[in-house]
Each structure stands twice: as structure tokens, then as C-alpha cells.
């Protein structure tokens with residue numbers, strides 16, 4: 396049976412205090428919350444706890460001596476430190492004390508769950524160093540795998556960890572895989588990972604964007620051509636299927652492949668043979684075919700835009716990569732990794748990402764997924780964490796909030812028509828205008844001329860607006876003697 400654990404949390408954040416207590420209690424554990432390290436140390440002397448989480452982002456006073464003492468008493472393995480992204484003096488303390496258990500601030504509930512699952516793991520029965528393996532960083536619970544050319548696969552959410560497990564399973568079988576997901580969500584990365592874990596890893600991984608080329612060009616790109624196969628084909632050229640011999644080919648954006656090309660590809664997949672354009676004899680294709688698309692392939696089939704028989708050929712297994720907005724808990728880890736890599740590229744220190752920026756990044760919906768996130772991180776690195784780097788995102792976020800407030804009910808098809816959008820914008824404009832005018836009038840104690848000057852509109856316009864918005868004096872008028880009507884009566 397799982398033993399109840401007591402986790403000490405050093406934080407200044409009330410929100411985290413509540414989240415942590417709720418998370419720990421719901422799992423049947425105890426939480427002790429302290430504001431400072433000395434308080435935590437003092438309590439340890441009374442009764443011990445199983446782990447300490449130090450939340451540095453809430454800016455507790457820095458206290459190296461107490462931290463060192465706590466680490467000595469509690470044990471390095473039992474201390475987790477939640478560091479903000481980028482450089483922080485606490486990072487140096489954590490380094491010098493050899494603290495390997497690091498979490499990313501602001502702390503999330505999932506991070507607490509990680510600490511708990513780590514506490515329940517066998518390594519805590521017989522303490523062993525928490526040094527991360529090259530691939531799995533058990534302390535922070537993420538998977539980070541290099542794919543070459545500064546590309547990597549990072550998984551820190553349950554959903555992406557499951558994808559990683561699925562990829563390992565599918566890598567062992569040589570069957571076609573179809574990867575679905577929005578643009579920029581990481582389909583290419585997943586295909587690459589699949590290749591690297593397969594027995595084909597020693598051979599080429601290549602990808603072809605099926606939407607980028609017209610059918611004829613795509614055919615020669617995939618299968619190659621012989622000299623003289625068409626005007627301009629001076630020399631023979633190998634195609635991607637040939638170049639990827641014994642390796643893996645990714646047919647990216649397959650959902651947008653033309654009908655004639657779909658028919659040709661189907662033949663290749665059925666017979667395992669392809670022919671260079673103009674060739675007399677076919678060649679054998681020893682290639683694993685992985686396909687990817689962001690098109691809704693089922694709708695494409697229903698609309699007769701995608702062949703059903705081809706679909707069944709390419710989709711023995713299907714992996715759905717979730718959009719970033721469905722795995723927001725991963726954003727701090729992704730940002731940290733991206734910052735680290737961008738800093739190395741720009742030969743600068745990793746930029747400090749403030750908790751405010753990080754929470755903004757976590758709130759945003761990321762229609763461009765990780766590609767968009769990566770661009771924002773580049774901006775942050777170049778502009779040294781200046782908040783202007785995320786001005787666009789903040790604008791889009793506030794726009795969403797306004798629309799949600801003004802039009803909380805979604806249209807049946809989930810979209811708002813142009814007409815609805817106009818009316819939303821007008822409602823919002825009217826509400827704001829009304830509020831501003833009311834405020835100016837109140838400030839001017841309903842002296843209309845003064846309010847008009849303040850609002851920089853004409854007196855006539857103001858009168859018109861008062862009428863239009865049915866504005867009324869909300870304060871009691873001031874009498875000539877300076878007493879407010881009513882108040883004077885009350886006092887009397």
C-alpha cells in the first residue's frame with residue numbers, strides 16, 4: 396500500500412499553496428506550506444517530511460545557508476527546486492548544491508504529481524542518485540531526444556509521453572503509419588523519431604511535401620527519371636524512393652495529393668515496385684512509408700478527394716499528434732529548451748522568461764502550434780525577454796476575451812459569421828464609448844461642457860450621445876452652497 400507522504404512547500408504564492416494542498420490531499424498525502432527556508436528548517440527539526448519543494452518564482456528571500464542546511468538534512472534527492480526559465484541566482488545555488496530535481500516555475504499541478512510519483516518510485520526505497528538518463532529526465536518527468544541537426548523530440552505531457560511509447564512500439568514493426576495533426580504540431584518530428592527507433596535507422600530518412608509540387612514534378616521527385624524521359628531530362632536522376640532505400644520516406648501533406656498521383660502511389664504500395672519515368676524495368680521499393688497530413692482525411696474521403704483504398708494502405712497505424720493548446724503543461728518545458736538552444740545559436744545567455752510572460756504563453760491557443768511558439772521564443776531571445784515580444788499574443792488574447800464576454804454563445808457551427816463579428820465589434824465599441832462618456836460626466840460632476848472638453852468631442856455631440864445612450868446623472872447634483880442634496884437633508 397502507498398505510504399502517506401508529507402511534502403513541504405516553500406512558497407510565497409497563495410495560489411500555489413491552495414493548488415498544492417488540494418493536489419496532495421486528493422492523493423492522500425500531507426502538505427506543509429512555509430514562507431521561508433528557515434521556517435521550513437525549523438519544522439523539519441520537529442517532524443520530518445519526505446520531500447521539499449522550493450518555489451523560487453514566488454521570490455522567497457534568497458538564503459544560501461538555509462538551503463544548504465536543508466539539503467544536508469533532508470537529502471539532495473528529496474529536494475525539488477522550481478526555477479524560473481533563463482538565468483537566476485537560484486540556478487547557481489542549485490548547481491553548487493548538486494540539486495538535480497528541477498521543476499519549471501510557475502509550478503503546475505502536474506509537476507506536483509511528478510514529485511509524488513517520483514517519491515513512490517523504487518529509487519526512494521533505496522536512495523540512488525537522481526541523475527537523469529540521457530533520454531528520460533525522470534526528475535522533471537520529460538523525455539528529450541536528439542534527432543540531429545539541432546532537432547529534437549520533447550514530451551512532457553501525458554499525451555505526448557503516450558505518443559512516445561506508441562512510436563517505440565510502432566518502430567519495431569515495419570508497417571505504414573499515418574500521422575495526423577495540425578500544422579506545426581510536430582508530425583515531421585514524430586516521423587523522424589519513428590525512423591530513428593526502427594531497424595532502418597542506419598539508412599536515410601527523407602521527406603517529400605506532396606502539396607508543394609504539381610503532379611508531374613511530384614512523380615519525378617518521388618520516383619526519379621531516366622535521361623531523355625522528357626524534354627530537359629538531360630541526365631538521369633534518382634527519386635526519393637530510391638534515395639531512401641532501406642530507410643524511411645515521409646509523404647508529408649499526403650491529404651493534398653492529386654488524384655492521378657494517388658493512383659500511382661497506390662500501385663507502388665500494392666506492388667512494392669516503382670519505375671523511374673522513362674525506365675523500362677521497375678525497381679523494388681524497400682522503404683518504410685510514413686504519411687502525414689493536417690487535412691481531415693475522413694472528410695476528404697467522404698468528399699471523394701482522397702481514395703479510400705489508398706487511405707487503408709497508408710494507415711495500418713495512425714498517430715494523432717495533439718495541438719499545443721491541448722498540452723499546455725508542456726509549454727514551460729518547450730520554452731526552456733527552445734530558449735537554451737536559441738541562446739546557443741545567438742551566443743547569448745539564455746533570456747529570463749518572467750512568470751507573467753510564461754503564463755501568457757500558456758494561455759494562448761497557438762494556432763501555429765510549436766512552429767509559432769518557436770518564433771515567439773526567437774523574438775524573446777533577441778529582444779531579451781522584453782514584453783513587446785509577446786504584444787501580438789496579448790492583443791489576440793484580449794480580443795478573444797472581449798469576444799467571449801460580448802458573445803458568450805457560440806454559433807451552431809462553432810464559427811461567427813462576418814455579420815455576427817460586425818455586431819460583436821459594434822456592441823463592444825458602444826459599451827466602451829458609453830462607459831467612457833459616463834465616466835467623463837461623473838468626473839465633471841455632470842458639467843457637460845467640461846466633460847466634452849475632456850472627451851475631445853463637441854458639446855453638441857456629447858448631448859447627442861447622452862441621448863443615444865440614455866445616460867442619466869448617477870450622482871446627486873451639487874447645490875450652489877456645495878452641499879450634496881440628500882446628504883444635507885440627512886445631516887439636518
Ligand SMILES: Nc1ncnc2c1ncn2[C@@H]1O[C@H](COP(=O)(O)OP(=O)(O)OP(=O)(O)O)[C@@H](O)[C@H]1O
Pocket residue numbers: 546547548549550576577578579580581582583584585647689765766769
Ligand atoms: N515534440 C516536439 N519537441 C520539440 N520540438 C518540436 C516538437 N514538435 C514539433 N517541434 C518543432 O516544431 C516545429 C514544427 O514541427 P514539425 O515540422 O514536425 O510540424 P508538422 O506538424 O510536421 O508541421 P506541418 O504540418 O506544417 O508540416 C519544428 O521546428 C519542430 O522541430
